[in-house]
Amino acid sequence: MDGFYxxxxxxxxxxxxxxxxxxxxxxxxxxxxxxxxLEAEGIMIVALGQATKYTQYFNILPKTYEAxxxxxxxxxxxxxxxxxxxxxxxVNITCEELKxxxxxxxxxxxxxxxxxxxxxxxxxxxxKLARKNQVQSIELKPITVNIYSIxxxxxxxxxxxxxxxVSTGTYIRTLINDIGDTLKVGATTxxxxxxxxGKFDNESVGKVYSIEEGLYFIPSLILDHSFIKSLKQGxxxxxxxxxxxxxxxxxxxxxxxxxQIKNNLLKAIRMQSQ
Numbered sequence: 001m002d003g004f005y006x007x008x009x010x011x012x013x014x015x016x017x018x019x020x021x022x023x024x025x026x027x028x029x030x031x032x033x034x035x036x037x038l039e040a041e042g043i044m045i046v047a048l049g050q051a052t053k054y055t056q057y058f059n060i061l062p063k064t065y066e067a068x069x070x071x072x073x074x075x076x077x078x079x080x081x082x083x084x085x086x087x088x089x090x091v092n093i094t095c096e097e098l099k100x101x102x103x104x105x106x107x108x109x110x111x112x113x114x115x116x117x118x119x120x121x122x123x124x125x126x127x128k129l130a131r132k133n134q135v136q137s138i139e140l141k142p143i144t145v146n147i148y149s150i151x152x153x154x155x156x157x158x159x160x161x162x163x164x165x166v167s168t169g170t171y172i173r174t175l176i177n178d179i180g181d182t183l184k185v186g187a188t189t190x191x192x193x194x195x196x197x198g199k200f201d202n203e204s205v206g207k208v209y210s211i212e213e214g215l216y217f218i219p220s221l222i223l224d225h226s227f228i229k230s231l232k233q234g235x236x237x238x239x240x241x242x243x244x245x246x247x248x249x250x251x252x253x254x255x256x257x258x259x260q261i262k263n264n265l266l267k268a269i270r271m272q273s274q
Contacts, residue, residue: 078176221259
């Protein structure tokens with residue numbers, strides 16, 4: 001089976017186990033296009049069969065989350081599963097103040113990933129070092145992410161609920177944490193739900209999309225057999241079109257792979273095996 005399965009990962013199951021269970025259930029090779037925290041739930045795109053060759057291209061898609069946070073508490077994991085490192089009993093913040101601060105996070109921002117994350121330090125995952133109490137050896141570099149939109153859905157101080165659309169690599173736990181820090185009271189995450197990746201949302205759950213359908217965000221080129229054969233042989237062809245990446249389709253509409261056009265030269269990036 002080749003294609004992209006849209007699944008809903010529940011809370012308490014790792015992304016790797018979620019993918020492994022699907023792989024065993026369908027008896028096919030499987031891989032993910034992006035993980036979710038153990039304590040998070042929501043949409044995951046699982047590549048099946050030959051679709052596993054194309055997982056890296058999904059990182060350009062925006063991701064939509066809904067998250068619940070609580071002001072006045074900071075934990076070492078930035079979510080409620082961690083150890084409390086700061087607590088304020090009386091959170092003197094209004095909903096208007098919270099909304100004003102949240103709106104300031106829209107656009108490109110800098111985040112320092114949480115120490116309990118899969119970011120690697122000298123080849124080792126940060127969370128594994130943290131669990132071994134090697135916190136002093138963890139020095140994570142700031143990353144730039146894009147918050148395309150963010151809104152306050154519910155406010156019942158100290159708890160609040162947000163919806164946000166973000167770029168790949170954004171840590172929602174850190175976003176909640178940084179909102180709390182900006183308000184000078186701290187905050188931690190109670191709930192994270194990923195409700196969409198690009199156009200794939202809750203209505204897509206349980207469906208399998210062909211490789212071509214899954215890569216809907218990449219434009220298509222329809223080529224004849226001789227062109228496709230040459231691309232699979234590694235030849236660079238003259239082809240006049242706009243620079244960029246393209247899905248290559250046969251004249252019968254079958255997906256053949258991905259290719260790049262640059263300066264009117266067409267070169268294969270990854271082609272399907274027959």
